[in-house]
Amino acid sequence: MKHLGPTIRDVAKAAGVSITTVSRVLNQYTDVNPKTRQKVLKVVEKMGYQPNSVARSLVMNRTQTVGLVVSDLTKSRSGHHFLFDVLCGINDRAQEMGYDLVLFSTSPTAQKKTTYMDFVRQRRVDGVVMMGIRLDDPYTHEVVEASIPSVLIDVPLTSKTCSYVASDNVAGARIAVEHLLSQGHRHIGFVNGHQQAAVAQERLAGYTQALAGAGVKFISDYVYYGNFEQEDGAQGVQSLKKKHPEISAVFFASDLMAIGAIKYIQSEGGQVPKDLSIVGFDDIALASLMQPALTTVRQMRYEMGKSAVDTLIRMLENGETGRGVVLPPELIVRETTQPFTK
Amino acid sequence: MKHLGPTIRDVAKAAGVSITTVSRVLNQYTDVNPKTRQKVLKVVEKMGYQPNSVARSLVMNRTQTVGLVVSDLTKSRSGHHFLFDVLCGINDRAQEMGYDLVLFSTSPTAQKKTTYMDFVRQRRVDGVVMMGIRLDDPYTHEVVEASIPSVLIDVPLTSKTCSYVASDNVAGARIAVEHLLSQGHRHIGFVNGHQQAAVAQERLAGYTQALAGAGVKFISDYVYYGNFEQEDGAQGVQSLKKKHPEISAVFFASDLMAIGAIKYIQSEGGQVPKDLSIVGFDDIALASLMQPALTTVRQMRYEMGKSAVDTLIRMLENGETGRGVVLPPELIVRETTQPFTK
DNA sequence: CTGTTAGCGCGTTCAT
DNA sequence: ATGAACGCGCTAACAG
Numbered sequence: 001m002k003h004l005g006p007t008i009r010d011v012a013k014a015a016g017v018s019i020t021t022v023s024r025v026l027n028q029y030t031d032v033n034p035k036t037r038q039k040v041l042k043v044v045e046k047m048g049y050q051p052n053s054v055a056r057s058l059v060m061n062r063t064q065t066v067g068l069v070v071s072d073l074t075k076s077r078s079g080h081h082f083l084f085d086v087l088c089g090i091n092d093r094a095q096e097m098g099y100d101l102v103l104f105s106t107s108p109t110a111q112k113k114t115t116y117m118d119f120v121r122q123r124r125v126d127g128v129v130m131m132g133i134r135l136d137d138p139y140t141h142e143v144v145e146a147s148i149p150s151v152l153i154d155v156p157l158t159s160k161t162c163s164y165v166a167s168d169n170v171a172g173a174r175i176a177v178e179h180l181l182s183q184g185h186r187h188i189g190f191v192n193g194h195q196q197a198a199v200a201q202e203r204l205a206g207y208t209q210a211l212a213g214a215g216v217k218f219i220s221d222y223v224y225y226g227n228f229e230q231e232d233g234a235q236g237v238q239s240l241k242k243k244h245p246e247i248s249a250v251f252f253a254s255d256l257m258a259i260g261a262i263k264y265i266q267s268e269g270g271q272v273p274k275d276l277s278i279v280g281f282d283d284i285a286l287a288s289l290m291q292p293a294l295t296t297v298r299q300m301r302y303e304m305g306k307s308a309v310d311t312l313i314r315m316l317e318n319g320e321t322g323r324g325v326v327l328p329p330e331l332i333v334r335e336t337t338q339p340f341t342k
Numbered sequence: 343m344k345h346l347g348p349t350i351r352d353v354a355k356a357a358g359v360s361i362t363t364v365s366r367v368l369n370q371y372t373d374v375n376p377k378t379r380q381k382v383l384k385v386v387e388k389m390g391y392q393p394n395s396v397a398r399s400l401v402m403n404r405t406q407t408v409g410l411v412v413s414d415l416t417k418s419r420s421g422h423h424f425l426f427d428v429l430c431g432i433n434d435r436a437q438e439m440g441y442d443l444v445l446f447s448t449s450p451t452a453q454k455k456t457t458y459m460d461f462v463r464q465r466r467v468d469g470v471v472m473m474g475i476r477l478d479d480p481y482t483h484e485v486v487e488a489s490i491p492s493v494l495i496d497v498p499l500t501s502k503t504c505s506y507v508a509s510d511n512v513a514g515a516r517i518a519v520e521h522l523l524s525q526g527h528r529h530i531g532f533v534n535g536h537q538q539a540a541v542a543q544e545r546l547a548g549y550t551q552a553l554a555g556a557g558v559k560f561i562s563d564y565v566y567y568g569n570f571e572q573e574d575g576a577q578g579v580q581s582l583k584k585k586h587p588e589i590s591a592v593f594f595a596s597d598l599m600a601i602g603a604i605k606y607i608q609s610e611g612g613q614v615p616k617d618l619s620i621v622g623f624d625d626i627a628l629a630s631l632m633q634p635a636l637t638t639v640r641q642m643r644y645e646m647g648k649s650a651v652d653t654l655i656r657m658l659e660n661g662e663t664g665r666g667v668v669l670p671p672e673l674i675v676r677e678t679t680q681p682f683t684k
Numbered sequence: 685c686t687g688t689t690a691g692c693g694c695g696t697t698c699a700t
Numbered sequence: 701a702t703g704a705a706c707g708c709g710c711t712a713a714c715a716g
Contacts, residue, residue, distance in 0.1 A: 349694085350693065361693090364694095365695060393694075394692090397695090400692090
């Protein structure tokens with residue numbers, strides 16, 4: 001495992017110039033003789049020289065690297081569908097902007113052992129994008145106070161060095177529920193995510209707003225808290241329908257829960273939307289493939305990823321301070337909702 | 343944006359020892375006085391010192407980083423379901439072993455511009471895991487000849503520095519087709535992936551083996567080549583059934599294609615498995631949620647990821663040479679297959 | 685325009 | 701058991 005290639009010194013020697021000069025042409029400095037530049041460039045080309053980014057990072061004190069930290073990447077099966085698209089957006093944009101992407105997953109337990117700043121300092125990433133994080137994760141608040149720029153996905157917190165990117169979850173939930181209301185439903189259940197998810201709180205707000213807008217009374221017992229997973233959806237409807245048989249429609253905070261619910265209803269011999277109208281949230285790939293196809297609220301996942309990197313880089317390179325970016329959701333009406341019939 | 347923390351020098355000063363000594367205790371050297379060690383450790387603790395991994399990488403000429411290069415990460419929608427789980431496995435194991443994971447996506451065009459070795463040398467990763475790569479991607483053969491260790495996912499090539507991890511695709515296809523045969527089907531179509539996918543070639547082999555084993559004649563016109571995507575599945579059955587109405591069962595090289603086919607058949611008023619028995623490949627999450635639930639061949643995706651990292655690290659740290667790791671697939675019988683009825 | 689000189693933070697001989 | 705000195709490959713003043 002020795003040298004994998006020539007160093008800047010080898011190039012300098014071969015070109016008959018100093019190291020500095022080589023460095024200059026490589027870094028687009030203008031004050032270098034065109035002829036020298038050509039000569040150097042030719043040697044670089046011939047030797048197949050590639051600058052050692054580690055050495056450069058050391059001296060520049062910048063790694064051109066962004067860290068993507070995900071909480072419990074593996075465990076949250078629900079997350080996959082959402083995370084992957086965001087990841088793609090992040091990766092694509094980072095690459096475009098000349099940054100490398102380093103992936104980390106943390107768990108709440110790991111977060112107790114290593115502080116966020118230790119974590120970041122050790123890795124020397126220039127900035128961080130965090131996703132899948134809960135409000136009560138230890139890192140959450142460390143991040144906003146950290147001195148290194150960060151962007152949170154789906155957690156609306158900002159500071160001088162911390163921005164966020166999220167869907168407009170309030171609006172998303174509202175249009176979902178308004179859709180149900182417009183179809184005549186008046187007893188609308190809500191299977192939410194866990195309370196430590198910022199999005200869950202926002203979607204609850206959207207739910208109540210929609211009800212209020214239609215003059216329908218909010219009944220807190222119509223709200224069930226799950227964990228975004230399929231099983232939670234099944235349990236959610238089951239619980240809701242048992243206690244409140246008058247419920248004719250349910251809004252779910254994730255497609256996966258909605259799907260779990262549909263499966264459950266079907267397994268009990270029921271039919272969707274005949275027996276219950278259902279709206280999900282996310283528009284994951286499965287949504288359109290379900291039988292019946294799921295009516296849901298689409299999030300711009302890929303764009304969230306891109307936007308996160310854009311925001312991060314603006315803080316990194318232009319010194320901008322933290323801000324929030326909110327992306328619009330979109331109602332996708334498919335087959336799991338139908339007008340209320342007594 | 344200057345110092346984010348103390349350097350080894352600060353620690354040395356504060357502890358009243360030399361840099362060397364600090365370095366020694368940090369790197370588990372034994373020849374250091376227990377009392378000095380304690381003193382240093384205490385200072386390290388108190389100052390919250392974190393070694394600068396960049397500096398260490400420079401001097402050690404190792405980055406403790408593995409690169410994950412994926413071909414067309416974003417574009418291959420079919421890949422998501424497969425890639426993500428593998429990614430999780432890779433990430434988890436890399437983290438366990440103390441390596442960071444850097445994510446890259448390449449495209450065939452990008453591969454024409456930058457050679458693989460340039461790519462790797464620039465990033466200074468210690469090793470590479472590649473996935474989603476085609477046999478005709480430029481990188482494919484550069485990788486096996488490269489001087490830095492690598493592991494290919496799903497491409498059975500080895501060299502001194504290159505290993506691979508894959509499912510036993512021949513066996514997987516064989517058990518799928520044997521299942522169909524055992525149900526009495528004799529006219530079995532095969533919607534394969536594109537020919538530049540190693541797995542496609544292998545699955546074809548498994549398909550023909552199974553037929554041969556049952557004394558059923560192989561008809562090359564029963565094989566359709568798609569691109570692993572949903573649409574390809576729909577087109578595949580359509581084409582196959584039109585030309586060969588006698589076909590009573592079809593094996594698909596990906597679940598997504600199988601699902602596309604089911605959707606197509608249903609949209610035409612047909613029924614699965616009554617009108618056509620179907621077996622997929624992968625066992626993605628959708629498979630069990632489909633209506634009817636998809637019979638398929640499960641791949642150990644997460645384990646493939648873990649295994650890839652294990653293999654890579656054995657080459658990296660023990661100097662082992664390239665080898666192949668083949669994981670067993672498993673037939674998951676669900677609802678899309680039924681015995682042949684005249 | 686170009687070369688010389690200093691480091692960046694750390695691991696590593698080689699003395700002591 | 702410990703420290704001084706050197707160098708990893710590169711960028712950035714500072715002369716000329």
